[in-house]
Amino acid sequence: MAAPISAAANSLLTLLRQTTIDDHEEVLKAANAALKKTKSDLEAQHVKAVALLNLERYDDVLKVFEDGGDRLKERAKLEYAYALYRAGHQVEAVKIAEAVDGGRGVRHVLAQAAYRTENFEQAAEVYRQLSGRQAAVEDEENDLRINSGAVDAQLEWTGLGHLAQKKKPAREDMEAFETAYNAACGSISRGEFGQGEILLKRAKDLCNALEDLTEAEKKAELLPIIVQQVYVLIQLGKVDEAEELCINIPFAEIRELSTRHIGQVNSLSASKLHTNPYLSHRLFHSTPKRDKTDQHFKFQANILHQDEYVMDLLSKKYAGVANSTAAYISEHPSPTTSPDVNSVAVLNAAAHAHNATGKAALKEIIPLLEKRPNDIGLLLTITNLYILTNNHAAAVNLLETFFKRLEQSATLSDLDARFAPGLIGTLVSLYALQGRKSQSKSELAKAASYWRHKSKNPPKALMRAAGTALLESQNPEDLASAGEIFAALYEQDHSDRAAIAGLVAAHAITDPSKLNPELVGSLPPVSRLVADIDAAALEEAGVAVPPAAPVPESKKRSAMGKTKPVKAKRIRKSHMPSDFDPNKKMDPERWLPMRDRSYYKPKGRKGKQKLAGLTQGGAVSEEKEKAVSEPRASGGGGGAAKKKKGKGRGGKW
Known part of the structure; x- marks a missing residue:
C-alpha cells in the first residue's frame, strides 16, 4: 500500500500543477515553504533537490540528500548520482549509477562519471550500448556522438586505442565543431599532428559559423581549441606560428582553470621572450588553484608534473628536485615500465648531475644505480649518456647485466620489465650499431x-x-x-x-x-611495386661502392665506370729553389744522400776504394781484415800499457 501524502506535500503538488512556473527559484521557494511546515516531507525534498540541480547548486543538493536520508536517496537515485558527479564525487556517483537498473538517464550519468574517473573502457562500453538503442530524447544521438569521440581520444592517450570505435573521422564528424574537435584530439593522441591541425581549423570555422551563439559564447568555445592548436604547432616545429597565436590569447578569460594552465605552460614553450628561468618559473605557477571538479587527467597531470620539475631545474633548485623526485620514486615499486615514474627518475638524475652531460654526468649518476639497481629510468639515462660519449660497449653491457638479473627473478612484474618492448628495442638498436645480427x-x-x-x-x-x-x-x-x-x-x-x-x-x-x-x-x-623503378637506368648507372669499404683515391670510380683524375698537389713558392723549372722532370731520388743514389759514380782512386769499402757484401781488403783481427788494449784491468798517474794534488789526467 502506498504511503499517504501529507497535507503540505498535497498543497505543493496542487500548486505546481495549477501554475506554469519556469523559474527554478520560484519552485525552490515553494518547496522551502512546504518544508517549513513539514521538515520530513519527502515530496518537497525531492522537488527542492531537482530545483537546486537546475540552478547548478550541487553542494546544496547533496545537503538536501543528507537531510532526507536513505528514503530520499532511494527515491531519487538518478538525481543523487548526478549531483555526486557534478560535485566532484565521481567514484560515489559510479557506485550509485551502477546500482540502478534501466533508464537511459542514469546510464548517461554512469558513462560521464566513469569518464571522469578515467575508466574509459567502462565509459566506451556504456556509450556503445546507448548508441545501439533508439534515442529517447531530442539531440541525444548528437550528444552520444560527441561523448563517444571524446572517449575514443582518451583511449588513444592511455594506450587502449584498440578499444576505440573510430580511428578516422567520419563525414558526420565534420558537421559540428564539437565532433570535429574530438576527432582532432583523436588524431593528436595517435601522433597524427598534421591531420590534427587540419581538423582544429575545421572546428574553428564551424564554431565561427554558428548563428545561435553570441560572440561571447563563441569566444568561450574557441579558446580551448586555440590552446590545443598551440600544442600542435609546437609539435610540428612551427614555433613562430605558435608564439604569434599565444600573443592574442586572453588566458584570464578561459573559464576552465585546467585548460588555462595548459595554455600558459604551452605559451612558455613557444615564447622566445621568456628567457629568464626565474620569471618563467613564476609564470608557470601563476594559475589559480583548481577545485576538485576541474582537474587534469592523469596523463596531463604527469606531463605538467615533469614540467614543474624542469622549471625548478632551470632555476637551479637541484637539491629540492633531487629530494622530491626521490620520494616520488620510492613510493612506487621497481622495476616498473610506468612512463611517469621513469620520467621522474630521469629528472632525478639531472638534479644530481646539476644539468651536466657527458662524462661529468656519468660520474655523478653511476653511483645512484648502485642504490637503485632496478630503476629503469635511471638505467636508460646512463645508457643514453654512454651512447653520447660513443661508449656503445658499456651501454650494451649495462643492459645485458640488467636483463640477466631480472631473468633470475620469479616475479611476473620483473619478467614483464625484462621483455618490455622499449628495452628490447634499445638493446637491439645497440646490437645493430655493432653489427651483431645474431644477438x-x-x-x-x-x-x-x-x-x-x-x-x-x-x-x-x-x-x-x-x-x-x-x-x-x-x-x-x-x-x-x-x-x-x-x-x-x-x-x-x-x-x-x-x-x-x-x-x-x-x-x-x-x-x-x-x-x-x-x-x-x-x-x-609485383608489377605495381616496381612500377616507378627504371631498371635500365639502374643497370646503366652501375653499382655504387659501399661506404663501409673505402677505396684509395687513385682507384675510385664513378657510377659510369670512369677513373677520377688525381689532382696535382700544389707546392708553395717558398718551398721551391730559385732555379726551379716546372717543365723539367724532378729527380725522384733527390731526397737520398748522393752516395746512396743509383746513378752515383765516385771520381778518383780514393773515391773508388771508399765506395768499395762502403758496399755491403763486397770484398774486404787484407789490410782491413788484419786490422780487425788484431787485439786492442782494453779499458779495464791492470794492463802493462797503462801508465801510473803522478802522486799528489796535481795529478795528470
Missing part, C-alpha cells in the same frame, strides 16, 4: 615467445620485428617460429598487410603447400 635475432625471438604465451594481444611492433628478423635466418626452426608469429598477428587483425606478407613469406620458404591463394592474392602485385 638481435635471438633477443627479439625470446621477447616474442614470452609475450605470445603471456598475453592474448602481444605488442604488434615487437612481434613484427621478431618475425622479420627470423625470416632472414636459414634455420628451419627460426622460419617456423616466424610463421607462427605472423599467423598470430593475422588472427588478431585480418587486415594487417604486414602480417599477411610475413605469413606468405614464411610459408613460401618452409612449406609452399600451406600457402593460401586468397592471402597471396590480397598482396599488391
Whole structure:
C-alpha cells in the first residue's frame, strides 16, 4: 500500500500543477515553504533537490540528500548520482549509477562519471550500448556522438586505442565543431599532428559559423581549441606560428582553470621572450588553484608534473628536485615500465648531475644505480649518456647485466620489465650499431615467445620485428617460429598487410603447400611495386661502392665506370729553389744522400776504394781484415800499457 501524502506535500503538488512556473527559484521557494511546515516531507525534498540541480547548486543538493536520508536517496537515485558527479564525487556517483537498473538517464550519468574517473573502457562500453538503442530524447544521438569521440581520444592517450570505435573521422564528424574537435584530439593522441591541425581549423570555422551563439559564447568555445592548436604547432616545429597565436590569447578569460594552465605552460614553450628561468618559473605557477571538479587527467597531470620539475631545474633548485623526485620514486615499486615514474627518475638524475652531460654526468649518476639497481629510468639515462660519449660497449653491457638479473627473478612484474618492448628495442638498436645480427635475432625471438604465451594481444611492433628478423635466418626452426608469429598477428587483425606478407613469406620458404591463394592474392602485385623503378637506368648507372669499404683515391670510380683524375698537389713558392723549372722532370731520388743514389759514380782512386769499402757484401781488403783481427788494449784491468798517474794534488789526467 502506498504511503499517504501529507497535507503540505498535497498543497505543493496542487500548486505546481495549477501554475506554469519556469523559474527554478520560484519552485525552490515553494518547496522551502512546504518544508517549513513539514521538515520530513519527502515530496518537497525531492522537488527542492531537482530545483537546486537546475540552478547548478550541487553542494546544496547533496545537503538536501543528507537531510532526507536513505528514503530520499532511494527515491531519487538518478538525481543523487548526478549531483555526486557534478560535485566532484565521481567514484560515489559510479557506485550509485551502477546500482540502478534501466533508464537511459542514469546510464548517461554512469558513462560521464566513469569518464571522469578515467575508466574509459567502462565509459566506451556504456556509450556503445546507448548508441545501439533508439534515442529517447531530442539531440541525444548528437550528444552520444560527441561523448563517444571524446572517449575514443582518451583511449588513444592511455594506450587502449584498440578499444576505440573510430580511428578516422567520419563525414558526420565534420558537421559540428564539437565532433570535429574530438576527432582532432583523436588524431593528436595517435601522433597524427598534421591531420590534427587540419581538423582544429575545421572546428574553428564551424564554431565561427554558428548563428545561435553570441560572440561571447563563441569566444568561450574557441579558446580551448586555440590552446590545443598551440600544442600542435609546437609539435610540428612551427614555433613562430605558435608564439604569434599565444600573443592574442586572453588566458584570464578561459573559464576552465585546467585548460588555462595548459595554455600558459604551452605559451612558455613557444615564447622566445621568456628567457629568464626565474620569471618563467613564476609564470608557470601563476594559475589559480583548481577545485576538485576541474582537474587534469592523469596523463596531463604527469606531463605538467615533469614540467614543474624542469622549471625548478632551470632555476637551479637541484637539491629540492633531487629530494622530491626521490620520494616520488620510492613510493612506487621497481622495476616498473610506468612512463611517469621513469620520467621522474630521469629528472632525478639531472638534479644530481646539476644539468651536466657527458662524462661529468656519468660520474655523478653511476653511483645512484648502485642504490637503485632496478630503476629503469635511471638505467636508460646512463645508457643514453654512454651512447653520447660513443661508449656503445658499456651501454650494451649495462643492459645485458640488467636483463640477466631480472631473468633470475620469479616475479611476473620483473619478467614483464625484462621483455618490455622499449628495452628490447634499445638493446637491439645497440646490437645493430655493432653489427651483431645474431644477438638481435635471438633477443627479439625470446621477447616474442614470452609475450605470445603471456598475453592474448602481444605488442604488434615487437612481434613484427621478431618475425622479420627470423625470416632472414636459414634455420628451419627460426622460419617456423616466424610463421607462427605472423599467423598470430593475422588472427588478431585480418587486415594487417604486414602480417599477411610475413605469413606468405614464411610459408613460401618452409612449406609452399600451406600457402593460401586468397592471402597471396590480397598482396599488391609485383608489377605495381616496381612500377616507378627504371631498371635500365639502374643497370646503366652501375653499382655504387659501399661506404663501409673505402677505396684509395687513385682507384675510385664513378657510377659510369670512369677513373677520377688525381689532382696535382700544389707546392708553395717558398718551398721551391730559385732555379726551379716546372717543365723539367724532378729527380725522384733527390731526397737520398748522393752516395746512396743509383746513378752515383765516385771520381778518383780514393773515391773508388771508399765506395768499395762502403758496399755491403763486397770484398774486404787484407789490410782491413788484419786490422780487425788484431787485439786492442782494453779499458779495464791492470794492463802493462797503462801508465801510473803522478802522486799528489796535481795529478795528470
